[in-house]
Amino acid sequence: MDESTRAVRRLVAASAQAGMATGEFLRHVCRTAAHALSASGVGISVMTDDGTRGVCAASDPLSERAEDLQFVMGEGPCIDAFTTRRPVLVTDLGGSAVHRRWPSYASAAVQDGVRAVFAFPLQVGAARLGILDVFRQRTGPLTDEELPLALAFADVTVEALLDRQRGAEDGTVTPGSEPADVGHRAALFQAQGMVMVQLGVSLGEALSRMRAHAYAESRPLDDVARDIVTRRLRLEKDSS
Amino acid sequence: MTTVSAERLAAIFVEAADTLVDDFDLIDFLHMLTERATSLVGAAATGLVMADPRGRLEFMAASDENTKLLELFQLQNEEGPCLEAFTTGQPVINVDLAAAASRWPRFAPRATSAGFESVHAFPMRVRQRVIGALNVFGDTKGGDFTGADVPIMQALTDIAAIGLLQKRTIRQGEILTEQLQGALNSRIVIEQAKGAVAQACGVSVDEAFTAIRRFARNHNHKLTDVAHAVTAEPGLAARILPH
Numbered sequence: 444m445d446e447s448t449r450a451v452r453r454l455v456a457a458s459a460q461a462g463m464a465t466g467e468f469l470r471h472v473c474r475t476a477a478h479a480l481s482a483s484g485v486g487i488s489v490m491t492d493d494g495t496r497g498v499c500a501a502s503d504p505l506s507e508r509a510e511d512l513q514f515v516m517g518e519g520p521c522i523d524a525f526t527t528r529r530p531v532l533v534t535d536l537g538g539s540a541v542h543r544r545w546p547s548y549a550s551a552a553v554q555d556g557v558r559a560v561f562a563f564p565l566q567v568g569a570a571r572l573g574i575l576d577v578f579r580q581r582t583g584p585l586t587d588e589e590l591p592l593a594l595a596f597a598d599v600t601v602e603a604l605l606d607r608q609r610g611a612e613d614g615t616v617t618p619g620s621e622p623a624d625v626g627h628r629a630a631l632f633q634a635q636g637m638v639m640v641q642l643g644v645s646l647g648e649a650l651s652r653m654r655a656h657a658y659a660e661s662r663p664l665d666d667v668a669r670d671i672v673t674r675r676l677r678l679e680k681d682s683s
Numbered sequence: 684m685t686t687v688s689a690e691r692l693a694a695i696f697v698e699a700a701d702t703l704v705d706d707f708d709l710i711d712f713l714h715m716l717t718e719r720a721t722s723l724v725g726a727a728a729t730g731l732v733m734a735d736p737r738g739r740l741e742f743m744a745a746s747d748e749n750t751k752l753l754e755l756f757q758l759q760n761e762e763g764p765c766l767e768a769f770t771t772g773q774p775v776i777n778v779d780l781a782a783a784a785s786r787w788p789r790f791a792p793r794a795t796s797a798g799f800e801s802v803h804a805f806p807m808r809v810r811q812r813v814i815g816a817l818n819v820f821g822d823t824k825g826g827d828f829t830g831a832d833v834p835i836m837q838a839l840t841d842i843a844a845i846g847l848l849q850k851r852t853i854r855q856g857e858i859l860t861e862q863l864q865g866a867l868n869s870r871i872v873i874e875q876a877k878g879a880v881a882q883a884c885g886v887s888v889d890e891a892f893t894a895i896r897r898f899a900r901n902h903n904h905k906l907t908d909v910a911h912a913v914t915a916e917p918g919l920a921a922r923i924l925p926h
Contacts, residue, residue, distance in 0.1 A: 445737040529865030532857040568871030569914035584856060591737040594864075629742070629753050629874045633888045636878025640917050646875060672878070672888060 451595035454479060465607050469500035476577065476596040477502040480589050483580040486510030487600060489573040490525060506578050509557050512548060519548040521574045524562035528571065531562045535582040558582045563597040565604065568632055570646035572604050605651040631664065634671035638678055652678055687723050687835055695719045699842050708905040709866045712846045713744035720819065720839050721746040724832065727799060727822035731843060732756055732765050733807065733815035736860060740765060740815070741867055749889045751797045755790065756818070763790040764804035765816040772813045774837060775804045777827040800824055805840040809848060809859065817843065869907045876910035883920035894924045
């Protein structure tokens with residue numbers, strides 16, 4: 444795990460309260476991220492794979508509006524980031540190319556004072572869970588220090604959403620524990636694909652089951668993944 | 684690895700230029716480059732890693748993709764030729780793996796046990812920034828690069844970087860990040876698809892990859908598209924491998 448992910452996990456865990464409901468927890472992530480990224484606000488939209496919006500949260504009313512607008516108008520950086528499965532980084536919402544790309548959204552957001560939007564997919568490969576949007580009232584890019592942090596906030600949100608799917612309502616990770624890691628290691632993703640087919644569940648569900656197994660057995664997620672790939676371990680259909 | 688043929692090199696440049704059209708797939712493009720680089724210099728394997736914005740070197744493509752080789756790339760976040768080329772911005776060439784145990788105590792013995800004799804790495808650059816590295820493995824003794832080979836391999840590495848930035852634009856930094864993150868995620872989808880096919884067909888993940896790639900080529904699909912299809916429709920995973 445890299446430094447920024449560790450730092451963000453600590454930041455989120457430090458002030459999160461036990462038993463926070465998902466919406467409340469996401470709002471907490473939004474506020475923490477907005478502060479860490481010198482942003483005017485942050486919004487998170489949880490989405491199903493077909494793009495339907497579910498739970499959403501924002502750090503403040505203006506960001507909530509900037510987030511909602513994209514779904515109302517059916518266009519915007521967040522929608523594109525979800526569709527293309529990659530970040531969409533807009534350093535100047537008032538630019539002419541931006542206006543051509545999202546005519547309605549760009550005008551409306553600028554009118555509200557939003558000048559830059561950075562949209563990050565909440566995803567692990569083909570498993571898509573939603574989008575995290577960073578809003579700023581000034582133009583300009585995220586710095587080389589802020590970009591890794593923003594990506595880390597997206598990863599930490601993905602982890603929390605996956606764990607909450609398994610009913611772990613208090614999905615926050617306490618500092619000092621050895622948390623399961625959405626790393627970028629091949630065996631982890633291969634195991635995810637195997638569990639998907641084996642149990643007939645979605646890719647997201649497959650990963651959340653692997654994480655639950657790792658927690659329950661107090662084993663590193665990577666070890667669990669390796670055992671699945673080498674077929675030494677088979678998750679049971681109704682294991683949690 | 685003798686000095687390369689100018690004609691074969693020219694053919695690769697033309698193929699690369701021809702691939703860099705509107706709707707190309709970055710991972711397919713990088714695959715193609717690693718395969719051409721391998722045959723051009725008679726290497727055993729060639730692979731490519733790129734740094735994500737958090738500074739991790741992530742495997743992107745290789746001429747031959749198997750678990751052992753993937754582990755060698757993964758290990759280079761700690762030590763190895765790619766990490767050196769990435770950190771220094773300079774090529775690392777003609778390293779005899781049998782004599783490299785003190786330089787890379789973990790990487791060298793594992794590369795040797797994977798059947799390799801020599802290793803080289805070339806920094807992948809965009810303007811002043813180093814964004815990754817091309818890794819070449821040799822399996823014969825005395826097959827070192829000559830002085831003339833080095834700029835040629837560097838040029839091939841530079842072409843790989845162009846693949847990320849084919850659209851010249853003022854928002855270059857943003858495009859680079861968007862493309863790179865997109866490619867990293869595609870890489871994850873490929874691993875997920877390998878797992879799905881391995882499980883559905885009862886084969887190893889390495890065999891699963893070979894089957895996915897063969898399927899993509901036979902049907903003239905992009906590797907990433909086939910991987911996405913397999914993860915979206917597990918029924919397809921069982922049909923990837925011909926019975």
